[in-house]
Amino acid sequence: MPASPPTTDLRALLQRRLLVLTGKGGVGKSALSAALGLAARAQGKRVLLAEVRAPRRLPALLGVPAEGDGPLELAPQLGWLNLRPEAALEIYAMRLLKLRMVYRAVFEQRMVQAFLRAVPSLAEILVLGHLRALLDESGSDLAILDAPSTGPGAMLLEAPQAVVETAPLGALREGAEWIQRLLTDPAATAVLLVAVPEELPVNEAIDLHHRLRRGGFPQGGALLNRVLPDPFPAGADEVLARLPAQLAAHDLLSAARAYRRRLAIQRAHADRLRAGLDLPVLELPELLEGPFGPAGVAELAARLGAALRGAP
Amino acid sequence: MSLAALIRERRIVVTVGPGGVGKTTTAAALGLQAACQGRRALVLTIDPALRLADALGLPGLPPGEIKELPVAALQAAGTPARAPLGVGMLDTGLAWQRTIERLVPDVERRGRMLGHPFFRRMQADLAGAREYAALEELHHLHVRGGYELIVLDTPPTVAGVDFLQAPDRILDVLDQDGYRWLLRPALLGGKLGLRVLNFSGGYAVRTLSRFTGLDFLRELASFVDLFSELLEGFRARAAAMKATLRSEVTAFVLVTAADPNLAQESRYLYRRLQSWEVRPGTVVVNRMTPDPGEPPPEGWSARAGRALQAEGLAAAPATLLAAERSQELLRVMHRRDFAQLEVLRELLDHCCDLVPVPHLGQEVCDLAWLEQLRRRLFEPPSGGFR
Numbered sequence A: 001m002p003a004s005p006p007t008t009d010l011r012a013l014l015q016r017r018l019l020v021l022t023g024k025g026g027v028g029k030s031a032l033s034a035a036l037g038l039a040a041r042a043q044g045k046r047v048l049l050a051e052v053r054a055p056r057r058l059p060a061l062l063g064v065p066a067e068g069d070g071p072l073e074l075a076p077q078l079g080w081l082n083l084r085p086e087a088a089l090e091i092y093a094m095r096l097l098k099l100r101m102v103y104r105a106v107f108e109q110r111m112v113q114a115f116l117r118a119v120p121s122l123a124e125i126l127v128l129g130h131l132r133a134l135l136d137e138s139g140s141d142l143a144i145l146d147a148p149s150t151g152p153g154a155m156l157l158e159a160p161q162a163v164v165e166t167a168p169l170g171a172l173r174e175g176a177e178w179i180q181r182l183l184t185d186p187a188a189t190a191v192l193l194v195a196v197p198e199e200l201p202v203n204e205a206i207d208l209h210h211r212l213r214r215g216g217f218p219q220g221g222a223l224l225n226r227v228l229p230d231p232f233p234a235g236a237d238e239v240l241a242r243l244p245a246q247l248a249a250h251d252l253l254s255a256a257r258a259y260r261r262r263l264a265i266q267r268a269h270a271d272r273l274r275a276g277l278d279l280p281v282l283e284l285p286e287l288l289e290g291p292f293g294p295a296g297v298a299e300l301a302a303r304l305g306a307a308l309r310g311a312p
Numbered sequence B: 001m002s003l004a005a006l007i008r009e010r011r012i013v014v015t016v017g018p019g020g021v022g023k024t025t026t027a028a029a030l031g032l033q034a035a036c037q038g039r040r041a042l043v044l045t046i047d048p049a050l051r052l053a054d055a056l057g058l059p060g061l062p063p064g065e066i067k068e069l070p071v072a073a074l075q076a077a078g079t080p081a082r083a084p085l086g087v088g089m090l091d092t093g094l095a096w097q098r099t100i101e102r103l104v105p106d107v108e109r110r111g112r113m114l115g116h117p118f119f120r121r122m123q124a125d126l127a128g129a130r131e132y133a134a135l136e137e138l139h140h141l142h143v144r145g146g147y148e149l150i151v152l153d154t155p156p157t158v159a160g161v162d163f164l165q166a167p168d169r170i171l172d173v174l175d176q177d178g179y180r181w182l183l184r185p186a187l188l189g190g191k192l193g194l195r196v197l198n199f200s201g202g203y204a205v206r207t208l209s210r211f212t213g214l215d216f217l218r219e220l221a222s223f224v225d226l227f228s229e230l231l232e233g234f235r236a237r238a239a240a241m242k243a244t245l246r247s248e249v250t251a252f253v254l255v256t257a258a259d260p261n262l263a264q265e266s267r268y269l270y271r272r273l274q275s276w277e278v279r280p281g282t283v284v285v286n287r288m289t290p291d292p293g294e295p296p297p298e299g300w301s302a303r304a305g306r307a308l309q310a311e312g313l314a315a316a317p318a319t320l321l322a323a324e325r326s327q328e329l330l331r332v333m334h335r336r337d338f339a340q341l342e343v344l345r346e347l348l349d350h351c352c353d354l355v356p357v358p359h360l361g362q363e364v365c366d367l368a369w370l371e372q373l374r375r376r377l378f379e380p381p382s383g384g385f386r
Helices: A029-042 A057-061 A085-097 A100-106 A109-118 A122-138 A150-166 A171-183 A199-214 A236-242 A250-276 A294-308 B003-009 B023-036 B051-055 B071-076 B092-103 B107-115 B117-125 B129-144 B163-174 B177-182 B184-189 B199-212 B214-228 B231-246 B260-275 B300-310 B316-347 B367-378
Strands: A018-023 A047-052 A072-075 A078-083 A142-146 A189-195 A219-227 A281-285 B012-016 B041-046 B066-069 B085-090 B149-153 B250-257 B280-288 B353-358
Touching: A018 A029, A018 A150, A018 A199, A029 A047, A029 A057, A029 A078, A029 A142, A029 A189, A029 A219, A029 A294, A047 A057, A047 A122, A078 A085, A078 A122, A085 A122, A122 A142, A122 A150, A122 A171, A150 A171, A150 A199, A189 A199, A199 A219, A199 A250, A219 A250, A236 A250, A236 B316, A250 A281, A250 B316, A281 A294, B003 B023, B003 B250, B003 B280, B003 B367, B012 B023, B012 B231, B023 B041, B023 B051, B023 B071, B023 B085, B023 B149, B023 B250, B023 B367, B041 B129, B051 B085, B085 B092, B085 B129, B092 B107, B092 B117, B092 B129, B107 B117, B107 B214, B117 B214, B129 B149, B129 B231, B231 B250, B250 B260, B260 B280, B260 B316, B280 B316, B300 B316, B316 B353, B353 B367
Parallel strands: A018 A142, A018 A189, A047 A078, A047 A142, A189 A219, A219 A281, B012 B149, B012 B250, B041 B085, B041 B149, B250 B280, B280 B353
Antiparallel strands: A072 A078, B066 B085
16 A cells, blocks of 8 residues: 555546446436536636436536436536437448438338347447547537446446457447547546445445556546545543443434444545555545535535645 | 135145245245144245345255155244144246156257257246246146145246246247247248248348348247147146136235335235236235334433433433334334225235234244244234234
8 A cells, every 4th residue: 555545646647538437226326427517617618518318417416407318508518418329330330321311221120229229338438438528529628427336337438349349340440549548648548446434335446447458548546426524522431431420411412423323434444445545535524415416416515626726 | 814714724835925024934934734633744945146045045956856854843932833834935847847848758859959059048038937936846846646736836927927827828939929920930840031931021031031040940940849738737737726726726825025116016916816806815014113102201211312422321311312213213214004904905905904914123043033923923912013
């Protein structure tokens, strides 16, 4: 382990062209993708938010009603699209075949479905190819990909390499190489591992860290979401041990202990994450008030903005 | 029907739910309950979730094997068990291998199938492949007998595909008219594309090969060719599995937590069960924050803080303030969890019993803690948990 924990250089991360957020399902990847988008935009970046086969989750989190799959502008400097392999195949094939009529003849809908299922990694290649093409063409500074959760997320990133290794020369392989160059370029791309301080999310983040490292993907850090605030000062243990338990404050004492047990569990998992990763870990708070929505995303964006300015 | 009655009467209990809500641990507690009722039970979970081994304090439990926990060991951990408890982690690769062995007698052909790169990929990557292997194993163990109850812990939903779809999905991949039509030239001619036996198919193959290269399509064709004759076998087994899962023999238990992020996924799972003509018997809602009780009388904390400070505990005033704050935070979490429980009840159309389970304040890491969880599930305090 390094002598001092590495710190998250958010500013450097936002200089990349592509940030990919992945991690266990339900840890807040979408909310943090949206919040990062807002934080990057506040830095003057032109941002493209992308999700995969998850229609309109990001627009909903940002409080902007959207229809279809995009791409469209949710706000000035903030684009969005929902990546779907079927749509990407059409665009990709059209480039190659030129003629829509020919496309229709060859890629009739049922066939497209069958083909996407049959050829391993094709759906992933198409999704990433579509994103790369759009990033190049849209004039965006930064694309933020709200990737699928751990297993499918890793498969998405690994697909180009798998195709490069197995497919003979041809358009598919060339496309895969073109995407692979972007994904493995540390100056252009960073994967961010998202977790919450619980057992499985941390396990998955650590596994993913090693898996992605083997694949040669640059990793920018981990975002540890939903960390409970710790209001207790040093020396609290001794004070709580000395509090007379029989008093009117019986409930207070047991509540404090129950809360501290939760904090201890969270801290153990956070420590495990830090020990298991060779990466900086940025903590984000559990937002307890009200249902999570655009206000929560804005608050997370503000926390990221504070981290950008170097505040604690 | 109560959860206890389900565990007493059914032969198969399937836990379904989002990831990270204590599903595997709950499945283990259900199996333990059966052992406490004197039934021989097996808890079967699916790799790569090592949670079952962790929950039982059995770090060395190898995938693919069933370990029997004797009554004495269960009792030593403070459980009132009257029957042993079997636990096993499924090894997907092994389960697929066994499935192919049951269906294909020819050893040489079997070897070619198991070694085919597309098959290896399908087994590892295809959404539903793990789930299908789990169902195969469940069906096999159920038909073979030997257990009065099998608790199957399913993997969390992956990309919208849950294990109920798995047999159909596997069949779908192996039996696609679309690409059989597409690959007909290759399948009939043994050589791909250039000899055009079917005009449109041949044209499509030539066009596709511009994307993928011919070798790729040849591999695909040989895969379809190898596996298409297994379709009848798969289909028959899938039908038998479905019938078992839909019958009165089986109960589904939806395991979730009172987390707003999980509400829609829980509803989706419930709908999937419905569309599959099964109904969850019970919904277990884990990790509910208990009511943190009454705050101390006004001014008490400040006085106690000053008193302890006078005794030399400098941190006392800040600690007591923090204690009050933590009680408030727990109250917010408690209200949020119970409000969410009602949201969940609504989302699930008031379909079935919701069993709220208080947060253990500890992760289940051995049999003694599993017993604590079992008691919270099956022996709620009188008046119910608030």
